[in-house]
Amino acid sequence: MSHPSLSGPFALGTFADGDGPAFPGLLGDGRVLDLRAAPLPVDGPLTTRALLERWDTVFPLLEGLAGRAATDGTPVGDLRVLAPVEPRQVFQSGANYRTHVIDLAVAHRAPDDPRTAGRVRAETAAMMDRRAAEDQPYVFLGLPSAITGPYDDVVLPSWCAEPDWELELAAVIGRPAFRVDREHALDHVAAYTIANDLTAREMVFRPDMPAIGTDWLRAKNAPTFTPLGPWLVPAAFVGDPQDLRLTLTVNGAVRQDETTKDMIFDVARLVSHVSRTTPLLPGDLVLTGSPAGNGKKWGEILRDGDVMEGAIEGLGVQRNVCRAEAAR
Structure with a gap:
């Protein structure tokens, strides 16, 4: 897979130098400017979430700092790239791509279905x-503890018989x-990033109930089941979120190879829908569903040693190796 270029002059991420502490950085021209020394108006520890909490003020300052990444920054290859943000809440949209839903409906037919x-x-x-027509998206909750970095290993639990991939566009709230x-919902989105919302496929439907x-708790929330990142690309650079290719x-x-045009409910409708029930906070993620082409369609499951590479146009690429958890 080719590595697509980023939309815009910079992106935001979370990094570490070896085993050192995590820090927010500004990525530009393949280099990372450590923002801990930058004059940024945040309260408390400096994290990407703290920057998102003051996004309207911080974004113009980041634009002014972007040029320094190329001259003062550290090569990104010399740093560990971590999940770009630690959200308080993760909202996951299910059954939101037309072709994907149709494929699942066919795959899950009962053997005696005439x-x-x-x-x-x-x-x-x-x-x-x-x-x-009824404006009723289907959204459920994920756990932040399932998030892992964009280049970290994904651990396949010993109890999981059908681990499956689901690449998704994630909207990051500012x-x-x-x-x-809906008309004002995208005003609350600060950035976009990539998520791979893995599923223990056999756990989705509880035959005993x-x-x-x-059962989304068991199906979706094992540790490392949500690789996130690598970057937060500001929404101002992304353009139309309904015209991005996912691969x-x-x-x-x-x-998987589809565009966000195949969504049933666009990003604005999803953000608006979630906000009708609960407040969305800076750093929260709204995962927007996965297109056709999951393992169920191909008759495949993830196995030890498999390598997943997920890319979204303008947002970068993540690469995760699957590792089987030792049987306990």
Whole structure:
């Protein structure tokens, strides 16, 4: 996979020098400017989340500092790249790409289902049209403890039989948002980044509790199941978030390749929808769903040694090696 260039002149990230402490840095021209010595108006410890809390003030200052990265910065290859932000809350949109939902509906048909694949596809497409018309996205909660870095190993738990990949665009909140309308929702998004929202596929539906439905705690939240980053790319540089290409390879084979145009609910509708129920805070993540091409479609699962590379146009690329947890 080629490494796509970043949108805009700089991005924000979290780094460490060897085993040293994490620090926020400004990435530009392949170099990282340590922001700990920069005159930035934040309260308390300097982190990317602290910068997001003062984003309207901080962003113009970062623009002014961007040129120094090329002259005073450390080569990014000399640093550890960590998850770019520690969110308080993670909101995950499910079933938000048309082709993906159709593929899952076909793959999850019961063995005795008399419908043809074509009929299932048509009925699922009609269902999604109804959802879009009724303005009812499906969003559930993730745990920040599942987040890992963009180049860290992903640990496949010993209890997980069907680990699966799901590349996603993540919106990063800057201004707090509570009960905002769709027209103003993107004003509250400071940046975008890449997330791979892994799933223990066999844990999604609880056969012992069919009336309750999905078990997202077990299916989504194992440690390292959400590789994040590598960077926070300011929304001002990204342009239209509904015109970005997502590509994921497993061991070099393309498995997901779609644009955000295939979303049922766009980023603005998702942010607005979440904010109707709960306040969104600076640094929070809104994961916007995954396109077609997960392992269920290909008849594959992740195994020890598999290498995933996920890229989103203008946002960079992450690379994670899967490691099997020792049986306990």
